Amino acid sequence: MAVAVPPFETFYETHKTEVFRFLVRRIGRDRAEDAFQETFLRALRAYDRLEHGEHLRAWALTIASRIVVDGARRARPQGEMPELATQDERPAFEELAPLTDDLPPKERAAVVLRYGYDLGYDEIGEALGSTESAARQAASAGVRRLRKEHDR
Numbered sequence: 001m002a003v004a005v006p007p008f009e010t011f012y013e014t015h016k017t018e019v020f021r022f023l024v025r026r027i028g029r030d031r032a033e034d035a036f037q038e039t040f041l042r043a044l045r046a047y048d049r050l051e052h053g054e055h056l057r058a059w060a061l062t063i064a065s066r067i068v069v070d071g072a073r074r075a076r077p078q079g080e081m082p083e084l085a086t087q088d089e090r091p092a093f094e095e096l097a098p099l100t101d102d103l104p105p106k107e108r109a110a111v112v113l114r115y116g117y118d119l120g121y122d123e124i125g126e127a128l129g130s131t132e133s134a135a136r137q138a139a140s141a142g143v144r145r146l147r148k149e150h151d152r
Contacts, residue, residue: 003053008044015060016040018126022061026068035071039064058109061127065117099146107142114139 006014019039023032042063050059100108109128113119114135119127125135 005047005050005053006056008047011043011047011056011060012040015057018057019060019064022123023064023068026065027071031071035064035067038067042067055105055109055128057129058113058127061123062109062113062117065113065119069117100142102149103142103145106138107145110135110138111142111146 005011016036020032020036023035023039026032027035039060043060100111103111106128110124113124113127114121121135121139122132124139125132128135128138130138
């Protein structure tokens with residue numbers, strides 16, 4: 001049975017403090033304010049397409065993480081950059097998306113947040129509304145399931 005999607009205002013009030021704290025830890029207070037606004041603007045644009053209200057915290061933190069990554073990509077380096085071999089590859093979290101599509105939602109969120117965004121298990125547990133231990137178990141179960149699928 002799917003959890004009903006709450007009104008956007010309820011979603012915002014429930015998750016605004018946690019999302020802002022997450023952004024401050026990742027990019028600092030100055031940049032966090034703009035990223036915070038962008039996070040909830042993106043969430044608002046997609047909100048009417050949500051099919052259920054499960055894992056809204058993880059969804060909001062995933063949006064915030066993507067904004068952090070996008071901002072890091074756009075940042076211009078200062079000074080001379082050494083010549084490096086380039087590969088036009090997608091970021092790790094985008095590489096994980098097609099691999100994790102068939103995982104149960106909690107395992108998928110834990111795997112993507114851990115291995116795509118390099119979040120700690122404490123942050124993943126917070127995002128999923130559970131404990132650090134539960135986040136570790138969900139990520140581990142997801143990886144085991146992926147390995148089992150890959151070995152077939």
